[in-house]
Amino acid sequence: MNENKVLHSVAALFDTPDKIINAARKVKDAGYTMFDVNTSYPVHGMDKAMGLGQSKIGYVTLFFGFAGAVFIFLFMGWSMAINYPYIVGGKPFFPYQAFIPITFEVTVLCGSIATVVGMLAVFFNLPFLSHPIHDSNYIKEVSVDKFGVVIEAEDPLFDKNKVVEFLKNLGAGKIEFIYEPEKQAIKILQPKFIVFLAVVAALTSFSTYFTLNKLMYIVPFNWMDNQKKSNPQSETNFFYDGYAMRTPVEGTVARGFMPYPFHEQALPSEPLANPTLPTKQILKIGQEKFLTFCSPCHGNYAEGVSRLMGQFPPGPTLHSAKIIGYSDGMIYNIITNGQNAMPSYAYQIPREQRWAIIDYIRVLQRAQNPKPSDFQAIKELNKESGKNVVN
Amino acid sequence: MNIDYTKELALVEGNPRLADIDEIITRPLTQPPTRKFYIALSISSTALLIGAYSLWLTLYYGIGMWGNNIPVGWAFDITNFVFWIGIGHAGTLISAILFLLRQRWRTGIARFAEGMTIFAVMTAGIFPVIHLGRPWLAGYLIPYPNQHLLWPNFVSPLLWDVFAVSTYFTVSLMFWYMGLIPDFAILRDKTVDKIKKTIYSIFSLGWRHSNRHWRHYEKTYMIMAGLATPLVLSVHTIVSFDFAVSLIPGWHTTIFPPYFVAGAIYSGFAMVMTVLIFVRKVFDMENIITLNHLERMAKVMLLTGSLVAYAYLMEFFIAWYSQVPAEQYDFWARVVGPYRWAWYFMISCNALIPQLIWFKKVRRSVVVLFVISICANIGMWFERFVIIVQSLSRDYLPSSWHMFTPTLVDFGVLTGSFGLFFTLVLLFAKTMPVISIVETKSVLEGSQPSVHGGSHHE
Numbered sequence: 001m002n003e004n005k006v007l008h009s010v011a012a013l014f015d016t017p018d019k020i021i022n023a024a025r026k027v028k029d030a031g032y033t034m035f036d037v038n039t040s041y042p043v044h045g046m047d048k049a050m051g052l053g054q055s056k057i058g059y060v061t062l063f064f065g066f067a068g069a070v071f072i073f074l075f076m077g078w079s080m081a082i083n084y085p086y087i088v089g090g091k092p093f094f095p096y097q098a099f100i101p102i103t104f105e106v107t108v109l110c111g112s113i114a115t116v117v118g119m120l121a122v123f124f125n126l127p128f129l130s131h132p133i134h135d136s137n138y139i140k141e142v143s144v145d146k147f148g149v150v151i152e153a154e155d156p157l158f159d160k161n162k163v164v165e166f167l168k169n170l171g172a173g174k175i176e177f178i179y180e181p182e183k184q185a186i187k188i189l190q191p192k193f194i195v196f197l198a199v200v201a202a203l204t205s206f207s208t209y210f211t212l213n214k215l216m217y218i219v220p221f222n223w224m225d226n227q228k229k230s231n232p233q234s235e236t237n238f239f240y241d242g243y244a245m246r247t248p249v250e251g252t253v254a255r256g257f258m259p260y261p262f263h264e265q266a267l268p269s270e271p272l273a274n275p276t277l278p279t280k281q282i283l284k285i286g287q288e289k290f291l292t293f294c295s296p297c298h299g300n301y302a303e304g305v306s307r308l309m310g311q312f313p314p315g316p317t318l319h320s321a322k323i324i325g326y327s328d329g330m331i332y333n334i335i336t337n338g339q340n341a342m343p344s345y346a347y348q349i350p351r352e353q354r355w356a357i358i359d360y361i362r363v364l365q366r367a368q369n370p371k372p373s374d375f376q377a378i379k380e381l382n383k384e385s386g387k388n389v390v391n
Numbered sequence: 392m393n394i395d396y397t398k399e400l401a402l403v404e405g406n407p408r409l410a411d412i413d414e415i416i417t418r419p420l421t422q423p424p425t426r427k428f429y430i431a432l433s434i435s436s437t438a439l440l441i442g443a444y445s446l447w448l449t450l451y452y453g454i455g456m457w458g459n460n461i462p463v464g465w466a467f468d469i470t471n472f473v474f475w476i477g478i479g480h481a482g483t484l485i486s487a488i489l490f491l492l493r494q495r496w497r498t499g500i501a502r503f504a505e506g507m508t509i510f511a512v513m514t515a516g517i518f519p520v521i522h523l524g525r526p527w528l529a530g531y532l533i534p535y536p537n538q539h540l541l542w543p544n545f546v547s548p549l550l551w552d553v554f555a556v557s558t559y560f561t562v563s564l565m566f567w568y569m570g571l572i573p574d575f576a577i578l579r580d581k582t583v584d585k586i587k588k589t590i591y592s593i594f595s596l597g598w599r600h601s602n603r604h605w606r607h608y609e610k611t612y613m614i615m616a617g618l619a620t621p622l623v624l625s626v627h628t629i630v631s632f633d634f635a636v637s638l639i640p641g642w643h644t645t646i647f648p649p650y651f652v653a654g655a656i657y658s659g660f661a662m663v664m665t666v667l668i669f670v671r672k673v674f675d676m677e678n679i680i681t682l683n684h685l686e687r688m689a690k691v692m693l694l695t696g697s698l699v700a701y702a703y704l705m706e707f708f709i710a711w712y713s714q715v716p717a718e719q720y721d722f723w724a725r726v727v728g729p730y731r732w733a734w735y736f737m738i739s740c741n742a743l744i745p746q747l748i749w750f751k752k753v754r755r756s757v758v759v760l761f762v763i764s765i766c767a768n769i770g771m772w773f774e775r776f777v778i779i780v781q782s783l784s785r786d787y788l789p790s791s792w793h794m795f796t797p798t799l800v801d802f803g804v805l806t807g808s809f810g811l812f813f814t815l816v817l818l819f820a821k822t823m824p825v826i827s828i829v830e831t832k833s834v835l836e837g838s839q840p841s842v843h844g845g846s847h848h849e
Contacts, residue, residue, distance in 0.1 A: 017837075017838065017839055017841075017842045018841055020840075021840045022677035024602075036601050036602060036603055037601070037602040038599060038600040038601055038602070039576055039602060039605070039832040040409075040573070040600050040828075040829065040832060040835060041573075041830070041832040041838070042602070042608070042609055042828045042829075042841065043602070043833075043839065044662045044839045044840060045840055046602050047602070047606050050602060050603075052603065052606050054610075055610035055611075057608075057610050057611050057614065058610065058614060061614050065618075066727070075534075076545040079534070079542035079545070080542070080544075080545055080546070083542065084540065084541060084542060088544055088546050088547070089546070091546055095546055098546040099544070099545060099550040101548075101555065101629055101632070102545060102550070102551055104621070104625060105551075105554040105558040105622075105625065105629075106558070108558055108618050108619075108621070108622045109558040109561060109562065111614075111618055112561075112562045112565060112566075112614075112615055112618050112619075113565065115611055115615065115618075116565045116611065116615070117613055118571055119611045120572075120596065120610070123604075123607050124604050124607070126596040126597055126598070127593075127597050128596070128597040129592055129596075129597040130597075131597055131599060133599050134599065139580055139600070140580045141578065142580075142600055143577045143580035143581065143600060144409065144410050144577075144581070145408065145579075173817060181435045197448045217647075219451070219523075220450060220451055221527050264508040291669065364507050377619065384760075388764070
């Protein structure tokens with residue numbers, strides 16, 4: 001045996017269960033604390049002989065089982081009654097009776113996982129493959145039909161010769177010295193390890209790429225992407241003109257929809273009246289749509305100075321006397337049919353929004369040419385609120 | 392043969408020594424596979440391949456490949472699911488309930504039955520998933536924070552099923568693995584083969600037979616048994632809720648939970664018996680899986696079979712007593728309707744044939760027990776078929792009545808489920824100790840101290 005090695009423990013083998021029980025009791029009585037008994041199956045009465053109390057693992061089960069139950073019960077209640085309440089079969093939003101099965105299952109699941117994982121990883125500190133006892137002759141005999149006692153060198157009462165003598169007196173068959181394994185320095189930057197990392201990185205990237213970009217789009221996992229139908233804007237051989245989209249038959253009128261009576265007429269004979277009232281909400285919609293559709297040419301304040309100046313035929317100011325003089329219906333007609341360089345906005349702006357834009361244009365015009373009564377009204381508002389509304 | 396029942400029988404026959412136990416149990420692991428093994432494996436893997444091809448057809452073309460229709464939307468798929476989940480129940484019953492009841496004879500069969508539980512639940516788990524139509528979206532069943540901002544419907548019995556079956560599988564797997572750790576350690580210390588040693592070292596986690604570990608280990612084993620016992624009863628209860636909570640005549644009955652649990656234990660024991668009769672013969676384990684074990688299992692089958700028979704009768708009584716015409720018609724149609732052949736199979740295999748077990752000669756005849764266990768398996772499959780298909784095909788409105796005719800793909804998937812199960816069982820028998828070495832050693836005569844100070848080691 002190599003004398004340079006550090007002694008971990010002294011192990012002794014016994015032949016029968018009676019002898020091992022007796023030995024364990026004697027070792028305990030001699031005052032050793034860091035000793036262990038190794039048997040390939042649990043021997044009755046050994047806990048008492050070794051002076052071990054009841055296992056406390058049950059508290060782990062109790063705590064985690066209970067925690068799991070409370071969590072899942074509250075979670076189900078939260079998700080079904082608070083986060084996204086929906087009615088199922090006319091049941092109440094918090095049907096606690098129907099939560100019982102899952103609460104029970106999760107109790108068992110959490111309790112048992114915590115117990116087993118807790119026992120193996122926390123109580124036993126497993127996996128522990130480098131324990132000195134492994135690969136000794138001692139453990140090989142113990143695992144078949146022998147029973148063994150180990151006394152560790154770190155025990156305060158440990159003395160090599162005394163322990164050997166003591167174990168021999170107990171009737172031990174064989175005595176073995178168990179040494180600490182030699183510490184091996186592990187180099188992280190070995191070429192083998194770097195190649196391994198590279199291979200793992202390549203495999204991970206490739207499989208992620210393949211899964212997300214290829215696998216999920218092959219038949220049948222393709223999210224119903226490939227269907228025997230023609231999508232809008234696509235080509236088809238089915239129709240003579242090659243378009244998959246069809247236009248309605250000439251003269252088709254949608255249900256509940258009255259076509260604009262002055263279609264493509266520059267001067268409507270009897271312009272429509274504005275059906276909206278300039279309320280705050282309508283003006284807000286009008287402002288939003290004006291800024292989206294009209295301001296690129298007419299300017300943010302309809303002053304005719306716009307951000308497309310010089311790149312596009314300029315839009316005229318809307319503050320001219322001519323346009324102020326137009327009726328609402330006339331402006332509506334211009335937005336709907338277009339005029340000169342201005343195209344029709346009939347397909348881009350719904351009817352109500354066109355009227356809302358006109359209301360907003362009127363507000364802009366009034367703001368450019370205020371009346372004395374407007375100043376009076378602003379003064380009164382300022383007095384009421386105590387603030388300067390104009391600013 | 393006369394047995395004195397007043398005295399506890401030796402659990403292991405032939406009085407072997409501790410070292411012999413290692414030898415007997417690990418023999419299949421150390422010897423090269425025999426010709427018989429290859430023949431069995433080729434049969435089961437052929438069945439598995441048939442199933443794989445049928446599954447491929449199902450996935451590629453959709454579940455239109457099956458015979459399911461409206462109103463029979465559940466047919467072979469759910470029948471197979473309930474059948475295999477039921478098979479799985481025997482394992483946990485043997486390992487958990489019999490453990491708590493201090494039935495020490497369970498030692499010889501527990502590991503195998505637990506393994507069968509795992510494989511049966513794995514097989515069963517396939518069916519509800521493929522039944523989804525687009526099974527790759529099965530993850531939607533799990534409550535995880537998702538981009539749809541939706542949670543699953545926790546009020547649905549189908550979701551309870553997801554939790555019940557997945558919990559059952561996880562707990563059974565841990566229970567099984569926990570039992571295997573010390574056995575893997577024994578194998579690790581025994582083997583001289585380097586590859587085997589690496590594998591066993593990894594799976595034994597560095598277990599070192601320490602009594603400081605046994606103390607917690609035994610406590611944990613008891614806690615796990617205590618948790619698994621209500622779990623195993625809850626699983627088939629929840630499976631029966633899939634039916635009982637709906638309103639279909641023949642399904643909407645309160646007797647379903649106990650009736651399903653009894654049926655599950657009955658079919659599970661039948662399957663364990665079928666497989667064990669093979670295994671003890673093939674691997675020469677008649678000393679450890681003795682005739683006494685088979686006799687005791689037969690008694691459990693007799694009890695649960697009789698409970699199932701009682702449930703059959705009670706269903707008919709309640710149908711009459713309820714005065715609900717649809718309910719009455721449904722049960723009458725089971726006897727005289729178009730699916731009466733399935734009902735006759737069910738009644739004769741589940742209610743009548745197991746009554747033979749009352750005779751001691753039958754209980755101690757391996758051949759007869761084998762035949763009875765096969766009958767029980769067939770009968771229990773037909774029971775689920777009757778409940779599901781017959782009830783759906785004859786609901787309230789005669790105008791919506793429709794027959795179900797299985798397609799070849801249906802049979803292919805069924806064959807494949809048997810193939811998967813038996814392939815896994817065969818590989819298990821060849822790669823892991825099918826009987827717990829540790830537990831067998833601990834119940835051997837002379838393995839425990841003759842005088843031990845006081846309490847039992849639990």
